[in-house]
Amino acid sequence: MSKPLKKSERATLTAEDWEKEALELIAEQGVQSLAVEPLARRMGITKGSFYWHFASREALLEQALQRWEAHDSRNLNKALGEIDHPRDRLESFFRRVGKEKLTHEVYSELCAAAGHPQVEPVLERVAQRRMAHLRAAFEELGMNARIARNQARLTYSVYLGYLQLQRQNQTPSLSSEEFDAYIEHVISTLIPS
Amino acid sequence: MSKPLKKSERATLTAEDWEKEALELIAEQGVQSLAVEPLARRMGITKGSFYWHFASREALLEQALQRWEAHDSRNLNKALGEIDHPRDRLESFFRRVGKEKLTHEVYSELCAAAGHPQVEPVLERVAQRRMAHLRAAFEELGMNARIARNQARLTYSVYLGYLQLQRQNQTPSLSSEEFDAYIEHVISTLIPS
């Protein structure tokens, strides 16, 4: 990671810059809005630059998704790997919905774009990874494998459903006491004490 | 509504035909795929016809959504209004996921298109209506208003999350025993006995 970068403040763009900007655009407007000319305009540049860094729009999306997935994967391990007690891990799972805003927003938009050939496999892997963590936690809490599996699926569905309601502007604001009450409710019905 | 319709078997198309075909297309490929020329091709006709029946693509979508929402609303009352015991109503809510296939698929795609200005208000109303039913059922089961409200939101989230997983091909097939086991699990954790 030596990043040459000289003293000249990086006047020029890199592929990484494009990928990150692409992810922000996805977070704001969804996958289908990722178009190279609008993206270039947004960055105050023209597509002449883009096609130097990428072969196509498809390639950009591919790499951006890859970057996001890697980041999300690291995140998952960092966030849930350091918490000892499984109950705390599960609680943390829900309470983290507010944090890592960009990552969550991207994921939400990716969910909305399920069916897209490039997005689908990413969604599949991410859901598997996350549900595996949930399942492990539930097993540590004493559930047998079969039940833990269903409980993990159920729990993850609650999370996905929450994201959906959020996209429809039908969730209480994250800092309201209504939100807190709901989270409490969810935790108490899904996590054995 | 006398429907002239003569004996001549309706060789010609009506606005209703376009709306229904539009809903089928949405169910198959999503809202963004609803374009007039492809739709016309699919119906073995040209857009000359379309623009006689509708002012714009937007108008078609509007009327199709309206038709769908009305149908769904009738459905909800018919399905849940005739079941006496609230517990049975709730069970029926989950078990109905397989039936009314077209309606559910359309809804799933509408969820994927939340954020679309014409779709959003529909989603909002539908979710409200459905959650209101759930809330009422939970209240009849003895929950106080506040808890029933959260339980309804939670239950509906589970449903939405299931639709999301379904869009990602991550749900067991509807006729497998794994599916049945999951449904059982969901019911037993969400519905008080």
Next chain:
DNA sequence: TACATTCCATACGCTGGAGTATGGTAAACC
């Protein structure tokens, strides 16, 4: 200084969908 490489701008051509204009045809009406 001469040259190469990197990065970007500009100007194209191509495609697909939106909407319009206009003409045609068959059934309905008088």
Next chain:
DNA sequence: GGTTTACCATACTCCAGCGTATGGAATGTA
């Protein structure tokens, strides 16, 4: 039987995004 009305085909224009071609400027390198 002639005319109107309902429905559809054809042929356009317009626009936005994709991808290409090519040239120019800046920076490094011999």
